[in-house]
Amino acid sequence: MGIVGTKRAGFSTALLVALVFSSIFVQRITLVVSADDLNYTKYRQVSSLRLQRIHKHLDKINKPPVMTIHSPDGDIIDCVHKRKQPALDHPLLKNHKIQKERPEMPKMTELLRENEVGSSSGEEKRNRNNEDDDKVLVKGALLQMWHTNGTRCPKGTVPIRRSTTNDVLRAKSLFDFGKKQHKINSSLHRRKDAPDVVSGNGHEHAIAYTGASQEVYGAKATINVWDPSIQVVNEFSLSQIWVLSGSFDGSDLNSIEAGWQVSPELYGDSRPRLFTYWTTDSYQATGCYNLLCAGFVQTNSRIAIGAAISPVSSYSGSQYDITILIWKDPKLGNWWMGFGDNTLVGYWPAELFTHLADRATMVEWGGEVVNSRPKGEHTSTQMGSGHFAEDGFGKASYFRNLEVVDSDNSLSSVRGISTLAENTNCYNIKSFYNNEWGTYFYYGGPGNNPQCP
Numbered sequence: 001m002g003i004v005g006t007k008r009a010g011f012s013t014a015l016l017v018a019l020v021f022s023s024i025f026v027q028r029i030t031l032v033v034s035a036d037d038l039n040y041t042k043y044r045q046v047s048s049l050r051l052q053r054i055h056k057h058l059d060k061i062n063k064p065p066v067m068t069i070h071s072p073d074g075d076i077i078d079c080v081h082k083r084k085q086p087a088l089d090h091p092l093l094k095n096h097k098i099q100k101e102r103p104e105m106p107k108m109t110e111l112l113r114e115n116e117v118g119s120s121s122g123e124e125k126r127n128r129n130n131e132d133d134d135k136v137l138v139k140g141a142l143l144q145m146w147h148t149n150g151t152r153c154p155k156g157t158v159p160i161r162r163s164t165t166n167d168v169l170r171a172k173s174l175f176d177f178g179k180k181q182h183k184i185n186s187s188l189h190r191r192k193d194a195p196d197v198v199s200g201n202g203h204e205h206a207i208a209y210t211g212a213s214q215e216v217y218g219a220k221a222t223i224n225v226w227d228p229s230i231q232v233v234n235e236f237s238l239s240q241i242w243v244l245s246g247s248f249d250g251s252d253l254n255s256i257e258a259g260w261q262v263s264p265e266l267y268g269d270s271r272p273r274l275f276t277y278w279t280t281d282s283y284q285a286t287g288c289y290n291l292l293c294a295g296f297v298q299t300n301s302r303i304a305i306g307a308a309i310s311p312v313s314s315y316s317g318s319q320y321d322i323t324i325l326i327w328k329d330p331k332l333g334n335w336w337m338g339f340g341d342n343t344l345v346g347y348w349p350a351e352l353f354t355h356l357a358d359r360a361t362m363v364e365w366g367g368e369v370v371n372s373r374p375k376g377e378h379t380s381t382q383m384g385s386g387h388f389a390e391d392g393f394g395k396a397s398y399f400r401n402l403e404v405v406d407s408d409n410s411l412s413s414v415r416g417i418s419t420l421a422e423n424t425n426c427y428n429i430k431s432f433y434n435n436e437w438g439t440y441f442y443y444g445g446p447g448n449n450p451q452c453p
Contacts, residue, residue, distance in 0.1 A: 227272050
């Protein structure tokens with residue numbers, strides 16, 4: 001499979017189908033996908049049988065919509081009746097009733113309530129000296145592009161980003177579509193107290209994490225959003241929260257994840273997008289991104305998982321961030337996701353999990369990239385803003401107000417976190433604490449540079 005630069009326009013899906021079915025033999029098909037700063041052509045041998053399988057899969061995950069919205073960024077958002085969404089196709093959810101009762105939100109201490117009003121940290125204030133205030137203020141309330149014109153999904157429906165034939169063909173295979181590729185290289189030394197840090201298969205991280213074997217019932221953080229450049233189509237850059245439990249060096253790791261991500265292979269462009277993920281077997285077969293398989297139950301009609309978010313932070317300019325909360329409803333046991341100011345997005349049903357059916361034992365916050373070593377060198381795919389942690393506020397990416405949920409369903413600021421980055425010459429992380437941002441850290445990097453060949 002080759003990837004070469006091109007200026008040709010992309011084939012439409014209709015033309016793609018026509019090309020395939022014009023012969024009973026295997027044909028060569030040119031797929032062209034344009035992104036903001038990515039132009040590439042993929043040449044694939046696609047048989048009519050394979051295309052039939054792809055269409056069958058798309059028919060399964062693209063549910064009949066009540067209404068369809070065409071987003072300015074090219075996405076198609078289907079408003080699907082909430083009882084017809086993909087989640088309920090999961091065998092373990094055959095008898096699942098969508099939770100109508102609002103989950104019990106984690107209680108916030110008075111100190112956290114005072115600190116989570118978006119006030120500037122001491123670190124931010126130091127970086128703002130002699131600068132124009134309106135250029136560096138922390139902003140909130142990011143928007144999704146699909147409803148910027150005011151069009152919303154009707155009550156009783158949920159917005160689902162429609163998957164296309166091109167989306168599937170960009171993946172390595174139909175099985176791999178929508179999945180993280182975590183293959184553990186047993187020859188690598190792994191830290192058992194940092195479960196998701198696996199250098200095998202090109203994944204690199206800059207993360208903060210809690211100690212192992214704790215009893216954790218959720219996590220929260222505010223993350224600023226960037227649009228890091230991706231060198232080649234099958235690499236990605238993301239910033240997320242991991243909620244974990246299980247055997248960290250085995251095959252039964254349970255993970256719930258949410259954050260923002262730039263992935264040309266998954267989405268066909270280089271825009272940052274809100275995403276979720278889950279797995280119960282260390283990323284081998286279960287789970288997927290967003291709603292690309294059965295599992296995550298969406299309840300919100302205004303937030304589309306997998307849709308682009310804007311605006312994004314700019315170097316020495318305005319900083320835009322999102323707040324994500326993942327926690328276990330103490331009454332019904334489902335793992336809920338909150339976005340922004342306690343807006344409920346949906347939940348991962350407890351039935352999906354083994355270890356996480358009870359509690360989590362570790363939380364991680366931070367960035368991850370895929371380094372496929374194009375041309376035999378470290379990738380220049382950026383993490384976060386593309387700048388190292390020491391560049392500080394307005395230049396480096398940050399996570400602020402790191403918190404965990406305890407057994408009493410109370411939020412508390414995290415203390416005593418550990419940090420880890422596999423190659424600090426490529427991407428790094430530095431953590432701090434103050435009374436306004438609580439525990440926070442800067443992280444990221446440019447990838448390939450003279451110290452990171």
